[in-house]
Amino acid sequence: xxxxxxxxxxxxxxSTPNTPTGFVYDYFIKDHLGNVRMVLTDEAKQDIxxxxxxxxxxxxxxxxxxxxxxxxxxxxxxxxxxxxxxATGISTYQNHNGNPPVNNNPNSVVTANSAKLYKLKSTSTxxxxxxxxxxxxxxxxxxxxxxKSYYFTxxxxxxxxxxxxxxxxxxxxxxxxxxxxxxxxxxDGVTASQLNGIGTVTSxxxxxxxxxxxxxxxxxxxxxxxxxxxxxxxxxxxxxxxxSRVGSNSVVKTHSDLTNKTAPKNxxxxxxxxxxxxVDVFFDNLQxxxxxxxxxxxxxxxxxxxxxxxxxxxxxxxxxxxxxxxxDGSELANQEFSDGSGLDWYATxxxxxxxxxxxxxxxxxxxxxxxxxxxYAYVLNNPLLYNDPYGLDTTRGNAPKPNxxxxxxxxxxxxxxxxFDADQGWTPxxxxxxxxxxxxxxxxxxxxxxxxxxWWPTTYQVASAMVGTVGSYYGFKGYTTHxxxxxxxxxxxxxxxxxxxxxxxxFNRSYKLKGNALTKAKALSTKLAIVNAxxxxxxxxxxxxxxxxxxxxxxxxxxxxxxxGSIISGVWFIADMGTQxxxxxxxxxxxxxxxxxxLVDWNDKKDD
Numbered sequence: 001x002x003x004x005x006x007x008x009x010x011x012x013x014x015s016t017p018n019t020p021t022g023f024v025y026d027y028f029i030k031d032h033l034g035n036v037r038m039v040l041t042d043e044a045k046q047d048i049x050x051x052x053x054x055x056x057x058x059x060x061x062x063x064x065x066x067x068x069x070x071x072x073x074x075x076x077x078x079x080x081x082x083x084x085x086x087a088t089g090i091s092t093y094q095n096h097n098g099n100p101p102v103n104n105n106p107n108s109v110v111t112a113n114s115a116k117l118y119k120l121k122s123t124s125t126x127x128x129x130x131x132x133x134x135x136x137x138x139x140x141x142x143x144x145x146x147x148k149s150y151y152f153t154x155x156x157x158x159x160x161x162x163x164x165x166x167x168x169x170x171x172x173x174x175x176x177x178x179x180x181x182x183x184x185x186x187x188d189g190v191t192a193s194q195l196n197g198i199g200t201v202t203s204x205x206x207x208x209x210x211x212x213x214x215x216x217x218x219x220x221x222x223x224x225x226x227x228x229x230x231x232x233x234x235x236x237x238x239x240x241x242x243x244s245r246v247g248s249n250s251v252v253k254t255h256s257d258l259t260n261k262t263a264p265k266n267x268x269x270x271x272x273x274x275x276x277x278x279v280d281v282f283f284d285n286l287q288x289x290x291x292x293x294x295x296x297x298x299x300x301x302x303x304x305x306x307x308x309x310x311x312x313x314x315x316x317x318x319x320x321x322x323x324x325x326x327x328d329g330s331e332l333a334n335q336e337f338s339d340g341s342g343l344d345w346y347a348t349x350x351x352x353x354x355x356x357x358x359x360x361x362x363x364x365x366x367x368x369x370x371x372x373x374x375x376y377a378y379v380l381n382n383p384l385l386y387n388d389p390y391g392l393d394t395t396r397g398n399a400p401k402p403n404x405x406x407x408x409x410x411x412x413x414x415x416x417x418x419x420f421d422a423d424q425g426w427t428p429x430x431x432x433x434x435x436x437x438x439x440x441x442x443x444x445x446x447x448x449x450x451x452x453x454x455w456w457p458t459t460y461q462v463a464s465a466m467v468g469t470v471g472s473y474y475g476f477k478g479y480t481t482h483x484x485x486x487x488x489x490x491x492x493x494x495x496x497x498x499x500x501x502x503x504x505x506x507f508n509r510s511y512k513l514k515g516n517a518l519t520k521a522k523a524l525s526t527k528l529a530i531v532n533a534x535x536x537x538x539x540x541x542x543x544x545x546x547x548x549x550x551x552x553x554x555x556x557x558x559x560x561x562x563x564x565g566s567i568i569s570g571v572w573f574i575a576d577m578g579t580q581x582x583x584x585x586x587x588x589x590x591x592x593x594x595x596x597x598x599l600v601d602w603n604d605k606k607d608d
Contacts, residue, residue, distance in 0.1 A: 004028045008319065010043070026296060026319070033387045034328030035305075039297035045317060049073050050105035051146070051287035052131050053095040054081050054116035066095070066108035067116075074286065075132040075177040075272075082119045087282045088152045089250045090117075097146040097254070097285050117150075117282040120225065120275035127165035127224075127276030131286045132173035134180040134270050136316040137231070137263040140293030145258035145271055147227050147286040149246040153279045158220040159213075162276040167205045168196045174232070174270045182316065183268045186234075186309075195236055204238020205230065212243060222246065223277035227255050227286065233267040234311050240264050246281060266298055266313035297322055303383050305346065305355030326355060328389040351391030353378060366392055532557045546600040549588035 005027045009020040024043040028036045052074045056065030058081075067076065084090060092113045096103040103110045120128050137143070155161060171192035175184045184190055195201045208230060216224045226243040233239045242261065247253030263269060273283045296315050300308040305326035314321070323332045327346055330353070334342035346353040351362040359376045367375035379386035536550055536557070553576075556569040572587075580586035592598075 004030065008041075008043075026322075028322070028324075028329070030329070033383075034389070035301060035387075036322065036325050036329055037299060038295065039322050040294045041296050041319070042294070043292075045292045047290040047292070048101065048104050049133070049288045049290070050108065051095065051097060051103040051285045052076070052118070053103070053105070053108055053114065053285055054118055055095060055108065055112075055114070061107070063107045064109045064112070066105050069105050069107050072178050073133050075130060075173060076118075077130060080118050080120065080130055082117055082282075084115050084117050086119065087117055087150055087280075090150050090152075090282070091252055093148065093252060095285065097148075097287055101144070101146055101287060101289055103285075103287070114284055117284050118273070118286075119280055119282050120273065121280050122163040122276050122278055125163060126169075127163045127274060129165060129169055129173055129272045129274045131283060132177045132180075132270060132272035133286075133288060134174055134177050134183055134268055135288065135290055136182060136267075137269050137290070138266050138293055138295040138298070138313060138315045139263055140295060141263040142291040142293070143229065143261045143263065143269055143271075144289040144291070145227060145229060145244075145255070145261070145287070146289075147255045147273070148252055148284045149225065149227065149255065149273075150250075150252045150282045150284075151223050151225070151246060151279060152250045154221040154249055155223050155277045155279050156221060157278065159216060159224070161278050162216070162224045163278075164209065165274055165276060167202045168192055170205050170230070170270070170272075171195045171201070171236075173272055174230075174236075174268070180270075183232075183236075187236075190236075198236075201236045201238075204241070207238065208241040208243070211241075215243075215245060223275060223279050223281050225273075225275035225277060225281040227258060227271075227273050227283070229258065229261060229269055229271045231261075231263055231265070231267065231269050233265040234313055236267075239267060263293075266295070292317060299325055301326055302355075304358030304378060305353070305383065307355075327353060328387045330389055348389055348391030353388070353391065358383075360391060362391075364392065544602040545598040547592045547598050548595040549592050551599070552591060553588065 005025050008024050008026055010022040010024060011017055011019070012021040013019060024041055027040045027042075029038040029040065031037050050066070050070055050073065052070050053066045054070065054076065056063075056067050058065075058067045058071055058076065058078055061068045067081070070076065094110060095108050095112055095114055096110045099110070118131055120130055122128055135143075174180055175190070175192050175195075208228070212224065212226060216222065223246055225246045228243045229241060230238055231240040240261075240263075242258065244255045244258050271286075271288055273286060275281045292315065296317070296319050297313070299312045302308060307325070323334070324330065325332050325346075327348065330346040330348055332344065332346055333352075334344045336342045343352075344354070344356060345361070346355060350365055351360045353360050358378050358381075359374075360378060361376075363375040364377075373380055379388050533554065536554055540546055540550055552572075556572045559569040576587045579590075
């Protein structure tokens with residue numbers, strides 16, 4: 001991953017699975033050090049799960065055994081599957097929820113009338129659940145839930161006969177269903193019993209139960225039976241929940257009030273049916289549609305780069321795993337062994353970094369220059385401010401600062417990488433050209449690029465700014481005071497005049513004031529401006545590039561020939577030189593970074 005996006009092929013045609021059906025873009029959101037925090041996509045994807053019609057055999061494949069496929073998604077207890085004739089007075093309907101939503105089960109005869117139902121009735125001690133399905137969701141995903149319910153006997157005993165559902169049953173369904181294994185595996189095989197002992201997990205489920213108790217209080221003879229959903233975050237804390245109660249006695253209710261439910265956080269959603277009443281309630285055609293949002297991945301790090309697995313998340317949509325994560329998007333080598341394990345090391349240009357211990361596994365090739373820290377240390381033990389994608393001490397930007405520390409690395413846009421030595425200054429160091437790392441080698445061959453000597457960039461910037469500042473001062477002084485003197489001689493009175501439309505040079509020629517002492521200031525200004533123009537031309541020739549800074553500095557140099565213009569150019573050159581000394585990066589450097597590529601680059605032409 002060199003940029004901030006990637007192109008990904010789609011293979012959505014089942015009949016030709018190896019033929020791309022389209023392409024999408026994935027985008028990488030980075031923090032201030034270039035660590036990838038989130039992966040977004042413009043892919044529009046919707047997963048339609050088959051309706052739980054319960055038709056046919058659970059153990060034999062092929063049509064019309066729809067249940068044989070449905071059991072791979074929903075928790076189906078064969079003892080609860082009954083014939084539709086058991087439900088006295090039930091009307092007929094087909095094995096779908098309206099087409100749309102389509103029932104995409106290839107084993108299902110969708111035009112046939114329903115012949116099987118899922119019956120729930122509370123026991124003498126507790127309520128019961130069934131048809132649970134667990135899905136991985138990312139924040140912003142949409143969930144649509146459909147289904148049918150029916151009962152023909154009222155709960156004449158009222159709410160006092162209802163039996164509560166144990167929280168443990170909900171957690172068991174969440175983790176133990178056909179699709180719940182991914183939730184448990186994402187947290188090292190956590191069990192329902194372990195979660196049941198955590199108050200922040202159980203409290204949200206109890207809140208749902210309390211809401212249902214309040215809901216049924218106004219209709220005590222209606223069975224306390226629902227289609228339910230619960231959103232959990234990555235720590236299995238409830239992030240949102242809801243339910244749809246059964247309808248009227250002897251009327252098949254089509255549940256259409258559980259659509260467009262948005263996942264508030266990354267985590268999981270658990271969907272199930274329940275009954276806490278001592279009367280039979282029948283459910284059928286439970287179906288879920290999952291419309292995915294834009295988030296593919298969200299990664300959080302400990303300070304030295306180890307992934308915080310407990311709060312990091314990845315969508316289960318078959319998108320390729322992003323291995324370019326920490327340390328300015330260095331590649332993470334993991335799961336490279338046949339058993340799925342790996343070293344979990346980040347590959348930098350010259351060394352391998354282990355985020356588990358916050359150290360490199362090889363000695364810094366530049367260790368002889370900076371001896372204040374361990375040669376295995378990562379970013380001077382300050383990962384909040386620095387990164388090290390090259391594995392060479394610490395990279396501090398693309399331009400040298402005024403007071404560098406020994407061992408600082410400067411990676412210019414063109415030319416060889418340079419290292420700061422306390423005795424030699426910024427020096428192209430041969431050790432950067434080829435360093436053996438872990439038995440291999442990395443060669444930064446820049447032989448085709450022409451670069452300035454190590455001392456030139458700073459010398460040019462400072463000299464240009466100083467010459468431009470002094471030249472602008474004398475240009476302004478020579479212009480304004482010169483005009484005042486001329487008008488005094490002409491009119492006999494002191495008079496101020498600023499001519500912004502004429503250059504000082506033309507003014508001097510017109511009135512032939514060469515011998516005046518004030519004219520010498522302008523002459524000096526002209527000479528300094530010519531010197532500055534020469535510096536700019538020299539920098540262009542040395543680097544074989546024309547940058548945006550060359551254009552603005554040339555313009556300001558030209559303005560220094562004029563009266564009012566010399567004020568503007570003076571302000572520019574002072575600010576340019578000031579930011580260079582204070583921050584280590586001049587306004588010219590910042591302009592070049594904002595523009596990006598040089599306006600003209602003869603180095604690129606030579607490379608081509």
